[in-house]
Amino acid sequence: AQKITQTQxxxxxxxxxxxxxxxxxxxxxxxxxxxWYKQPSSGExxxxxxxxxxxxxxxxxxxxxxxxxxxxxxxxxxxSASQLGDSAMYFCAMREGNTGNQFYFGTGTSLTVIP
Amino acid sequence: EAGVTQSPTxxxxxxGQQATLRCSPISGHTSVYWYQQALGLxxxxxxxxxxxxxxxxGNFPPRFSGRQFPNYSSELNVNALELEDSALYLCAxxxxxxxxxETQYFxxxxxxxxx
Numbered sequence: 001a002q003k004i005t006q007t008q009x010x011x012x013x014x015x016x017x018x019x020x021x022x023x024x025x026x027x028x029x030x031x032x033x034x035x036w037y038k039q040p041s042s043g044e045x046x047x048x049x050x051x052x053x054x055x056x057x058x059x060x061x062x063x064x065x066x067x068x069x070x071x072x073x074x075x076x077x078x079x080s081a082s083q084l085g086d087s088a089m090y091f092c093a094m095r096e097g098n099t100g101n102q103f104y105f106g107t108g109t110s111l112t113v114i115p
Numbered sequence: 116e117a118g119v120t121q122s123p124t125x126x127x128x129x130x131g132q133q134a135t136l137r138c139s140p141i142s143g144h145t146s147v148y149w150y151q152q153a154l155g156l157x158x159x160x161x162x163x164x165x166x167x168x169x170x171x172x173g174n175f176p177p178r179f180s181g182r183q184f185p186n187y188s189s190e191l192n193v194n195a196l197e198l199e200d201s202a203l204y205l206c207a208x209x210x211x212x213x214x215x216x217e218t219q220y221f222x223x224x225x226x227x228x229x230x
Contacts, residue, residue, distance in 0.1 A: 006157075009155075044221055044223045045207070050216035052216070107157035
């Protein structure tokens, strides 16, 4: 089974609108971390936001927030007030265990912001 | 502080040849990771090096190999190139043991094209 599933190959959003990028995960480890990365056309992966499995509140980083639904094993990324510069690939990733270096990545979602 | 650097940025080879990709981690990082990103397939984990040793390997054939040098920089070697090896190869670095929100930091990648 896939550790990380991103079911939206491509998404479009109007500038200044909010958009939700879906991510579901599969693990039996009670301790894990969820990460979102942005990959512009230049190729470099940029870390956006982190959610720990024991965190009580949803993570927020500026215009990025993570809608963490533990029972559903989902960790959707919400981008508010979309900007043209948000157009990129977005990857969800998981690291199992409280410590560890193995990351599992989803296949990504291509987001296009329309002016 | 300099980020992760990779060279070359682009590499064109013909089938059967060998390719060597290089990565320099962020100063102070001892772990280096290699990923293959083929079109539409997300990031596939290749190799993880830490303190000069191979710590983990993804599901790739033995013709994908690498090493880590005493200064923690790393090389990825791909022998007997096949057309399907054409991809973006991303290198990432991190501290030796990740915990919590600690993450890997990625370089800009090397685009390998096999003709």
